[in-house]
Amino acid sequence: MNRRLFLRNGSLAGLALSSFSLVACSAGSEKNTTPEGEAPTDAAAATNFELHEATVAALQEKMKSGQLTARRITELYLERIESIDKSGPQLRSVIEVNPDALSIADTLDQERKNGKLRGPLHGIPVLIKDNIDTADQQQTTAGSLALAGHKATQDAFIVRKLREAGAIVLGKTNLSEWANFRSTRSTSGWSSRGGQTKNPYILDRTPSGSSAGSGAAASANLCALAIGTETDGSIVSPSSCSGLVGFKPTVGLWSRSGIIPISTTQDTAGPMTRTVQDAAILLGALAGEDAADAVTKESAGKTQPDYTKFLDPSGLKGKRLGVEKGHLTGASDAIPLLKQAVELLKAQGATVVEVEVEKLTDPLGEAEYDVLLYEFKDGVNKYLATAGAGVKTLTDVIRFNTENKAKAMPFFQQEILETSNKLEGLSSAKYQAALRKSHQGARTAIDSVLREHKLDGLVAITNAPARCIDLINGDSGGGPGFSSPAAMAGYPHITVPMGQVHGLPVGLSFVGGAYQEGPLLTLAYAYEQASKKRVAPEFKAPFVG
Numbered sequence: 001m002n003r004r005l006f007l008r009n010g011s012l013a014g015l016a017l018s019s020f021s022l023v024a025c026s027a028g029s030e031k032n033t034t035p036e037g038e039a040p041t042d043a044a045a046a047t048n049f050e051l052h053e054a055t056v057a058a059l060q061e062k063m064k065s066g067q068l069t070a071r072r073i074t075e076l077y078l079e080r081i082e083s084i085d086k087s088g089p090q091l092r093s094v095i096e097v098n099p100d101a102l103s104i105a106d107t108l109d110q111e112r113k114n115g116k117l118r119g120p121l122h123g124i125p126v127l128i129k130d131n132i133d134t135a136d137q138q139q140t141t142a143g144s145l146a147l148a149g150h151k152a153t154q155d156a157f158i159v160r161k162l163r164e165a166g167a168i169v170l171g172k173t174n175l176s177e178w179a180n181f182r183s184t185r186s187t188s189g190w191s192s193r194g195g196q197t198k199n200p201y202i203l204d205r206t207p208s209g210s211s212a213g214s215g216a217a218a219s220a221n222l223c224a225l226a227i228g229t230e231t232d233g234s235i236v237s238p239s240s241c242s243g244l245v246g247f248k249p250t251v252g253l254w255s256r257s258g259i260i261p262i263s264t265t266q267d268t269a270g271p272m273t274r275t276v277q278d279a280a281i282l283l284g285a286l287a288g289e290d291a292a293d294a295v296t297k298e299s300a301g302k303t304q305p306d307y308t309k310f311l312d313p314s315g316l317k318g319k320r321l322g323v324e325k326g327h328l329t330g331a332s333d334a335i336p337l338l339k340q341a342v343e344l345l346k347a348q349g350a351t352v353v354e355v356e357v358e359k360l361t362d363p364l365g366e367a368e369y370d371v372l373l374y375e376f377k378d379g380v381n382k383y384l385a386t387a388g389a390g391v392k393t394l395t396d397v398i399r400f401n402t403e404n405k406a407k408a409m410p411f412f413q414q415e416i417l418e419t420s421n422k423l424e425g426l427s428s429a430k431y432q433a434a435l436r437k438s439h440q441g442a443r444t445a446i447d448s449v450l451r452e453h454k455l456d457g458l459v460a461i462t463n464a465p466a467r468c469i470d471l472i473n474g475d476s477g478g479g480p481g482f483s484s485p486a487a488m489a490g491y492p493h494i495t496v497p498m499g500q501v502h503g504l505p506v507g508l509s510f511v512g513g514a515y516q517e518g519p520l521l522t523l524a525y526a527y528e529q530a531s532k533k534r535v536a537p538e539f540k541a542p543f544v545g
Contacts, residue, residue: 070105070123083497089539093216096193097171103502122166127223130172138204143177146400150389156258173213179211183412185474204542205466208241210234216243226272233483236495240462251490255290261379276525280307283456302515313529315522317349324356333501360445361485370434442488462495462507497533
């Protein structure tokens with residue numbers, strides 16, 4: 001399979017949908033035309049923000065002391081969205097804001113005054129990806145004009161959990177349309193409904209997909225926390241490219257009901273945050289069994305209500321880690337960062353050995369792609385059949401796009417949708433064989449490497465530095481990336497900022513076996529605390545030759 005389906009490393013050229021223009025974009029080594037270290041004129045003021053890099057704990061302390069209320073925090077983030085996302089650098093990461101956000105904040109403030117606190121997320125604004133149902137005034141469209149106007153009649157399970165925990169659904173984020181499963185020549189972060197999302201570090205670089213909006217928004221401090229979804233790379237890749245902690249949990253830890261699907265065997269939502277601690281807080285709050293998603297039954301007895309108990313700054317001591325051998329050589333500028341990270345892991349008490357996971361999992365790629373094609377048709381048809389949207393089937397979506405080509409498909413087509421729509425059901429022998437090869441094959445590969453070398457986890461480069469957008473040819477690939485092994489297996493994968501290349505963030509991946517979220521958080525937190533590589537974006541001007 002061509003990994004570009006989910007590990008998009010294009011970059012942007014984005015203005016409004018009606019007036020796109022391409023800007024010159026380098027491979028990443030030319031000098032910035034803006035003076036060294038200087039941001040565009042409107043970006044310098046944008047970094048002066050009262051809630052700059054605020055954590056959940058810090059926001060709770062401000063509400064506890066009376067310094068801030070949930071309403072004021074929500075107002076500040078809404079103002080930030082207006083000044084950074086809709087104006088100024090115009091990140092276009094937020095596809096819409098929740099008109100009920102302030103009234104929800106008022107209710108939560110009153111609860112606090114009455115002595116009722118729901119937990120660490122009480123009064124915390126969260127942005128969620130626009131393929132997750134919310135039973136409110138917001139739309140759920142997967143970025144597609146074919147679903148414009150669709151409002152869900154009930155919350156996705158994880159949204160219901162968010163509300164129960166006291167979080168404020170601040171709005172929806174833009175994404176690569178249909179979660180990057182529409183065309184082999186698509187551009188990450190672009191949707192026909194939301195236009196092009198920009199990378200907040202250098203504005204002509206890709207935010208990566210498909211959770212592009214969630215990544216750019218969380219990194220740019222447009223929210224306290226964000227939620228993305230992943231099938232193969234769509235949480236960890238945009239998190240890496242936006243300097244975030246991104247956590248793809250084991251498939252089954254978080255319910256998928258009420259989320260527009262690609263794959264029943266690989267899909268999951270997950271946290272996209274600025275710190276490992278905040279990812280741990282969000283992870284536990286949304287975990288749980290859901291009768292509407294059978295795979296969550298497998299999580300019984302394997303989840304934790306509070307994953308912060310795994311956060312140990314000395315957690316690397318005595319651990320054995322396997323570093324992907326293929327990521328230690330080559331031409332990528334990310335390789336020196338990985339080597340530095342390995343030395344830091346060792347300095348913190350870990351033993352690091354070289355392993356070759358990709359050698360075992362790369363041959364499974366074609367089978368993975370077949371699985372996704374089959375499962376997409378089945379899942380989307382089931383979702384649309386009960387969603388109450390104007391389109392009822394994948395066939396309807398394809399027809400809508402064809403009839404509205406100028407708006408729905410101005411840059412790339414829908415050949416993946418068309419290919420998927422021609423396939424048989426999940427009883428197909430070809431599908432069953434592909435599923436066994438990719439899903440079980442990846443699990444066997446990871447489990448065998450972990451067991452053979454007595455490892456606590458795997459480490460690798462999450463993906464290469466963000467590349468340039470090309471709306472004509474689509475995203476470019478190349479460079480190391482490590483999303484597919486865990487994606488095919490349905491295993492947990494967390495990325496943590498590892499440093500920057502020419503001002504572009506790169507993440508370090510930690511991968512483990514099924515339901516090993518806690519131990520992975522220990523490794524990731526210890527590395528984060530020792531390295532401190534998160535650097536907030538400055539919305540720098542594009543590179544040009």
